[in-house]
Amino acid sequence: MHQPEHLKKAGLKSTLPRLKVLDLFENSEERHLSAEDVYKQLLNSGEDVGLATVYRVLTQFEQAGLLVKHHFEGGKSVFELNQGKHHDHIVCLQCDHVEEFYDAAIETRQEKVAAKLGFAIREHSLHIYADCTKKKCPHKP
Amino acid sequence: MHQPEHLKKAGLKSTLPRLKVLDLFENSEERHLSAEDVYKQLLNSGEDVGLATVYRVLTQFEQAGLLVKHHFEGGKSVFELNQGKHHDHIVCLQCDHVEEFYDAAIETRQEKVAAKLGFAIREHSLHIYADCTKKKCPHKP
DNA sequence: TTTGCGAATGATAATCGTTCTCATTTGTAT
DNA sequence: ATACAAATGAGAACGATTATCATTCGCAAA
Numbered sequence: 001m002h003q004p005e006h007l008k009k010a011g012l013k014s015t016l017p018r019l020k021v022l023d024l025f026e027n028s029e030e031r032h033l034s035a036e037d038v039y040k041q042l043l044n045s046g047e048d049v050g051l052a053t054v055y056r057v058l059t060q061f062e063q064a065g066l067l068v069k070h071h072f073e074g075g076k077s078v079f080e081l082n083q084g085k086h087h088d089h090i091v092c093l094q095c096d097h098v099e100e101f102y103d104a105a106i107e108t109r110q111e112k113v114a115a116k117l118g119f120a121i122r123e124h125s126l127h128i129y130a131d132c133t134k135k136k137c138p139h140k141p
Numbered sequence: 142m143h144q145p146e147h148l149k150k151a152g153l154k155s156t157l158p159r160l161k162v163l164d165l166f167e168n169s170e171e172r173h174l175s176a177e178d179v180y181k182q183l184l185n186s187g188e189d190v191g192l193a194t195v196y197r198v199l200t201q202f203e204q205a206g207l208l209v210k211h212h213f214e215g216g217k218s219v220f221e222l223n224q225g226k227h228h229d230h231i232v233c234l235q236c237d238h239v240e241e242f243y244d245a246a247i248e249t250r251q252e253k254v255a256a257k258l259g260f261a262i263r264e265h266s267l268h269i270y271a272d273c274t275k276k277k278c279p280h281k282p
Numbered sequence: 283t284t285t286g287c288g289a290a291t292g293a294t295a296a297t298c299g300t301t302c303t304c305a306t307t308t309g310t311a312t
Numbered sequence: 313a314t315a316c317a318a319a320t321g322a323g324a325a326c327g328a329t330t331a332t333c334a335t336t337c338g339c340a341a342a
């Protein structure tokens with residue numbers, strides 16, 4: 001058990017719901033989870049949490065820097081563990097899988113463009129929606 | 142009056158609400174308008190349109206290729222006139238103003254990255270949220 | 283340990299942006 | 313002019329998220 005320290009360090013009491021949510025993100029194979037995803041998975045695991053609590057905990061974790069939030073098309077927000085290193089996302093239009101990538105050239109170009117326009121980048125998001133060209137892509141039912 | 146032809150060409154009857162909305166986009170100084178923006182501006186101009194109609198018309202215009210839709214942080218969608226040339230957006234965190242830019246290097250890097258990962262880009266969005274470093278930035282009240 | 287208090291929770295209502303429903307009105311081909 | 317399908321507007325319905333509020337919990341002090 002080491003999660004309690006994570007929460008302590010973030011200034012958050014180590015409560016049952018918070019530990020469960022953190023555990024989910026650390027042990028789920030899917031890195032990117034929506035509030036609804038988290039809620040359903042906890043219910044399926046027999047945990048008794050409220051949806052409101054899930055939203056609250058996710059927001060707190062985001063503010064504490066434990067999670068990062070992303071808005072993709074379709075209105076839903078997804079969260080993922082914050083691993084310090086920024087990356088962008090490519091969303092498969094066939095299976096909805098989210099892949100991560102990082103390209104230094106893109107990053108530096110962004111800085112250059114923003115500076116030229118008189119802006120200091122606070123955050124940014126690059127989302128690519130694409131067709132999978134591999135055959136192994138597991139299509140949605 | 143030339144808008145009716147635009148609509149005709151798009152396979153849309155030229156009705157009052159559609160003409161008003163199209164006119165708004167062509168004559169408003171703000172290129173990026175949300176459904177709510179359009180609705181309020183039409184009401185202020187004394188027009189009698191329903192919010193549902195605004196949403197419908199915007200969606201139709203998007204499908205017809207007259208408008209392009211963007212999702213920024215905060216849940217709202219904004220539309221802008223489609224001028225054929227793709228561009229990305231930088232959003233000022235002080236005044237919410239949206240500036241457009243295009244960087245060929247970024248575009249080609251994206252293609253390269255996607256190809257390497259086995260994807261064919263269908264669409265993409267790069268949103269930069271930044272602090273304005275100019276003094277002329279009109280801050281929000 | 284037990285106790286006490288403020289923070290956290292869960293159920294539910296409320297909100298926000300958006301879409302749907304349906305009776306009425308409008309555009310347009312005849 | 314007429315007729316009929318398409319478009320509209322008012323409001324209900326919707327999905328995602330946030331706020332409310334009484335109850336419960338974590339934890340620190342006694």
